Amino acid sequence: MGNKIVAEQLNLYYGEKHALKDVSLDIVENKITAFIGPSGCGKSTFLKTLNRMNDYVNNVKVSGSVLLDDENIYDSRVDTTILRKKVGMVFQQPNPFPMSIYDNIAYGPRIHGIKNKKQLDIIVEKSLKAAALYDEVADRLHSSALGLSGGQQQRLCIARCLAVEPEVILLDEPTSALDPISTLKIEELLMELKKKYTIAIVTHNMQQASRIADFTAFFLVGEMVEYGKTKDIFSLPQDKRTEDYITGRFG
Amino acid sequence: MDRSLYEKKNRFIDTVLNIFIQLSTFISVVLLIIIIGYICYRGIPYFSLDYLVNTTSILKNTIGILPNIVNTIYMIVVTLLIACPIGIGGAIYLNEYATNKKFVTMISFTTEVLAGIPSIIYGLFGMLFFGGVLKLDYSILTGALTLSIMILPIISRNAQIALQAVPKSYREAALGMGSTKWYMIRTVLLPSAIPGILTGVILAMGRIVAESAALLFTAGSLAVLPKNIFGHLFSSGGTLTIQLYLEMAKAHYDQAFVIALILIVIVLCLNFVAKWISRKFDVNKRG
Amino acid sequence: MDKSMVSILSNRQTKSMVEKVAAIILTACAIVSVIAVISITVYMFISGTPALFQVGITDILFSSVWTPTAEVPSYGILYVILTSIIGVFFAICIAVPIGILTAINLAEIAKPKIRGVVKSAIELLAGIPSVVYGLLGILIINPFMYQLELIIFKDSSTHQFTGGSNLISAILVLAIMILPTLINITETALQTVPDHYRKSSLALGASQMQTIFKVVLPAAKNGIMSAIVLGVGRAIGEAMAILLVAGNSVNLPLPFSSVRFLTTAIVSEMSYASGTHRDVLFTIGLVLFVFIICMNLILTFILKGGKDDG
Numbered sequence: 002m003g004n005k006i007v008a009e010q011l012n013l014y015y016g017e018k019h020a021l022k023d024v025s026l027d028i029v030e031n032k033i034t035a036f037i038g039p040s041g042c043g044k045s046t047f048l049k050t051l052n053r054m055n056d057y058v059n060n061v062k063v064s065g066s067v068l069l070d071d072e073n074i075y076d077s078r079v080d081t082t083i084l085r086k087k088v089g090m091v092f093q094q095p096n097p098f099p100m101s102i103y104d105n106i107a108y109g110p111r112i113h114g115i116k117n118k119k120q121l122d123i124i125v126e127k128s129l130k131a132a133a134l135y136d137e138v139a140d141r142l143h144s145s146a147l148g149l150s151g152g153q154q155q156r157l158c159i160a161r162c163l164a165v166e167p168e169v170i171l172l173d174e175p176t177s178a179l180d181p182i183s184t185l186k187i188e189e190l191l192m193e194l195k196k197k198y199t200i201a202i203v204t205h206n207m208q209q210a211s212r213i214a215d216f217t218a219f220f221l222v223g224e225m226v227e228y229g230k231t232k233d234i235f236s237l238p239q240d241k242r243t244e245d246y247i248t249g250r251f252g
Numbered sequence: 253m254d255r256s257l258y259e260k261k262n263r264f265i266d267t268v269l270n271i272f273i274q275l276s277t278f279i280s281v282v283l284l285i286i287i288i289g290y291i292c293y294r295g296i297p298y299f300s301l302d303y304l305v306n307t308t309s310i311l312k313n314t315i316g317i318l319p320n321i322v323n324t325i326y327m328i329v330v331t332l333l334i335a336c337p338i339g340i341g342g343a344i345y346l347n348e349y350a351t352n353k354k355f356v357t358m359i360s361f362t363t364e365v366l367a368g369i370p371s372i373i374y375g376l377f378g379m380l381f382f383g384g385v386l387k388l389d390y391s392i393l394t395g396a397l398t399l400s401i402m403i404l405p406i407i408s409r410n411a412q413i414a415l416q417a418v419p420k421s422y423r424e425a426a427l428g429m430g431s432t433k434w435y436m437i438r439t440v441l442l443p444s445a446i447p448g449i450l451t452g453v454i455l456a457m458g459r460i461v462a463e464s465a466a467l468l469f470t471a472g473s474l475a476v477l478p479k480n481i482f483g484h485l486f487s488s489g490g491t492l493t494i495q496l497y498l499e500m501a502k503a504h505y506d507q508a509f510v511i512a513l514i515l516i517v518i519v520l521c522l523n524f525v526a527k528w529i530s531r532k533f534d535v536n537k538r539g
Numbered sequence: 540m541d542k543s544m545v546s547i548l549s550n551r552q553t554k555s556m557v558e559k560v561a562a563i564i565l566t567a568c569a570i571v572s573v574i575a576v577i578s579i580t581v582y583m584f585i586s587g588t589p590a591l592f593q594v595g596i597t598d599i600l601f602s603s604v605w606t607p608t609a610e611v612p613s614y615g616i617l618y619v620i621l622t623s624i625i626g627v628f629f630a631i632c633i634a635v636p637i638g639i640l641t642a643i644n645l646a647e648i649a650k651p652k653i654r655g656v657v658k659s660a661i662e663l664l665a666g667i668p669s670v671v672y673g674l675l676g677i678l679i680i681n682p683f684m685y686q687l688e689l690i691i692f693k694d695s696s697t698h699q700f701t702g703g704s705n706l707i708s709a710i711l712v713l714a715i716m717i718l719p720t721l722i723n724i725t726e727t728a729l730q731t732v733p734d735h736y737r738k739s740s741l742a743l744g745a746s747q748m749q750t751i752f753k754v755v756l757p758a759a760k761n762g763i764m765s766a767i768v769l770g771v772g773r774a775i776g777e778a779m780a781i782l783l784v785a786g787n788s789v790n791l792p793l794p795f796s797s798v799r800f801l802t803t804a805i806v807s808e809m810s811y812a813s814g815t816h817r818d819v820l821f822t823i824g825l826v827l828f829v830f831i832i833c834m835n836l837i838l839t840f841i842l843k844g845g846k847d848d849g
Contacts, residue, residue, distance in 0.1 A: 054741070054742060057741070076258065082744045082746050083744065085741065085744040089742065089743065094735060096736065098736055098740070099758050100757070108740070109744065112745045112749050158739070161739075162742075162743070263748070265748070266746050266747075266748040276636070276644070277640070277641045277645075280641050280722065283664065290679065294678075337568070338571050342569035344565050345565035345568060349562055362575070364839070366572055368772050368835050370778070373579070373583070373828055376821065376824045404575070433558060458666050464670045493668050496671070497779060500673065500783065505674075505678065516667065516671070519667060523659070
């Protein structure tokens with residue numbers, strides 16, 4: 002069991018604003034790591050640094066390093082498309098493309114050069130099954146993805162992410178826009194997926210973190226305050242601020 | 253599958269597409285540079301103040317476009333006087349009063365249609381209706397009436413956008429204090445929508461200045477100075493653009509280029525003013 | 540406490556009068572556009588149909604001989620219609636790729652500074668009067684075409700030399716003139732594509748170009764279609780810019796022939812035409828009007844289709 006991602010001394014600035022301060026954190030392979038903290042604490046920002054989606058924000062500056070299997074993703078030689086193929090991301094709002102369910106899933110593989118129809122069929126089916134969506138949509142693969150319910154759309158987005166065979170999946174509050182039943186389904190799915198993938202999830206729902214995460218990191222105003230096994234963070238927080246947060250005194 | 257992040261993928265198609273994209277943009281900009289450059293090159297040497305303040309007359313052996321300048325100003329003022337109240341009033345109705353959805357759809361559809369009708373058709377209609385049926389003949393008024401239908405969509409659409417941008421809270425605040433609807437519109441709504449409305453008016457001025465096909469058969473091409481301020485409305489009058497067309501048709505290219513130069517300067521100024529207004533009054537962007 | 544004596548019913552009548560009058564006047568203003576469209580339609584048909592019956596529909600629309608001032612006049616406008624269709628088609632073929640690619644650059648790629656410069660340039664292009672385009676067409680494009688003509692038809696004994704006033708020149712002028720319309724509307728359409736489409740595509744490892752061409756463009760296709768339809772409308776209705784550039788004689792629309800469009804046919808003869816000849820010019824106006832209305836209906840159809848999708 003090794004470290005899949007190692008962030009060292011990561012600093013990030015939005016213009017003048019120091020949004021991440023010296024964050025160092027290891028993400029363990031085939032485990033779920035949760036980032037918690039009040040809004041604006043930098044947990045989502047940190048998640049986005051892991052596949053460089055921050056590149057598209059104006060005026061952003063990053064220092065420090067993030068190693069993915071010992072390669073620094075902020076190295077100037079890095080091809081971000083390969084990085085993002087390895088480190089996939091699922092967003093807060095379910096955001097399927099305005100295409101059919103099939104084309105949504107096939108989008109990634111096609112981008113990466115798979116043209117063969119049979120091969121695509123197999124990938125689509127496999128990804129939908131892995132995202133526990135196949136049975137619900139098998140008979141309407143070629144109808145618009147926008148016709149699905151919110152929970153189904155989010156699982157579709159997870160399936161879309163799986164279709165490019167990533168090694169790491171980043172999820173940015175994936176259930177905050179969903180109802181409790183859909184949330185539960187996604188949580189079960191993540192528990193299943195961690196057998197094959199390394200997962201990092203941002204959540205503002207502490208119960209969710211305690212239910213599914215193996216490790217939890219607590220962020221506060223750009224600092225990573227505490228990081229450890231989820232059990233330990235929730236039962237024996239070392240830092241006073243962590244304790245205050247998880248006992249609901251602020252946030 | 254286990255590829256290093258450090259080996260950049262070579263995407264030939266992306267590079268080609270990017271080259272085409274940059275090339276297209278380059279073409280669009282270069283076209284403008286060529287157009288402006290050529291007009292300046294041909295127009296500036298023949299430009300003189302005399303040309304601006306004289307009337308073309310064989311008797312006095314003078315050439316000049318003063319009457320055309322005066323006619324253009326007439327055309328702008330009269331057209332806007334007709335079209336602004338109607339366009340803005342219609343926009344207020346659509347935004348504040350209209351409740352019947354079908355009626356609103358019909359008006360928006362007809363506004364779209366008006367925006368799409370080519371100016372030559374307006375010319376034909378103006379000639380038949382204002383010139384023929386209303387017996388106004390070839391006159392500045394015929395031209396102005398024709399153009400006011402033509403610019404109606406520009407004015408009403410911009411006014412509507414401006415009215416939509418006024419926060420709902422303004423309306424509620426005014427009505428909540430006991431103001432009547434029309435009073436609220438007059439004192440709260442219109443003042444806050446004025447920059448947007450003005451932008452539309454300036455765009456419309458640009459269209460009036462640039463128009464030729466719709467005026468050829470309505471306002472005609474006469475170039476004499478007005479003898480009587482109101483009487484001039486009923487006489488034929490060619491704008492600068494019409495004069496440019498006449499010079500061009502007669503192959504008087506030097507004079508055509510001087511007028512083209514003047515027109516370009518006017519268009520440039522109008523664009524600049526429109527931009528200045530929207531920048532200065534754009535509350536959203538400032539915040 | 541005099542104030543409390545004021546009845547809340549006071550003044551109601553005068554106030555409501557003002558309110559009512561305002562409402563009526565505003566309604567009237569709104570109806571003007573409806574009345575205008577109806578009267579334009581009615582007048583175009585009233586003035587355009589007599590010649591159709593007088594001369595005969597097939598003799599006007601499907602005959603190619605245009606000799607309105609001959610002793611036995613013939614009023615066939617087939618070549619004129621063909622010229623308009625072919626001219627607009629090729630102008631669109633040239634302008635659409637350039638316009639869409641430029642709009643992509645503005646909306647997706649260019650840095651704010653470059654974007655500002657290009658935007659201003661395009662706004663200015665849109666504002667330049669069409670006669671000025673015509674003037675430049677005559678003095679820049681025509682001489683160039685003449686040189687080409689001299690080279691291509693060096694050995695031809697049948698070719699009628701046009702001095703460069705030909706179909707190609709007109710197509711080029713039209714293409715330039717519709718460019719701003721295409722760019723502006725396409726750019727707006729691209730900007731309304733939600734950002735999360737781009738983000739999720741990039742997060743799947745797509746390059747920027749792949750994202751633009753596989754996700755953003757398809758998502759904006761309704762807007763782009765409207766841009767093209769409006770471009771067609773503008774091109775087909777343009778008169779003054781191509782009047783002299785196209786050479787203005789009625790011919791089969793071949794690249795190096797002097798040709799006449801629907802619009803230029805009206806402009807060039809309206810001033811001296813009379814009787815049936817004049818009526819036929821109005822028929823040409825009607826044909827043009829019907830084209831434009833069809834374009835508008837197509838556009839409405841496209842926009843409606845777009846709404847059903849979302």
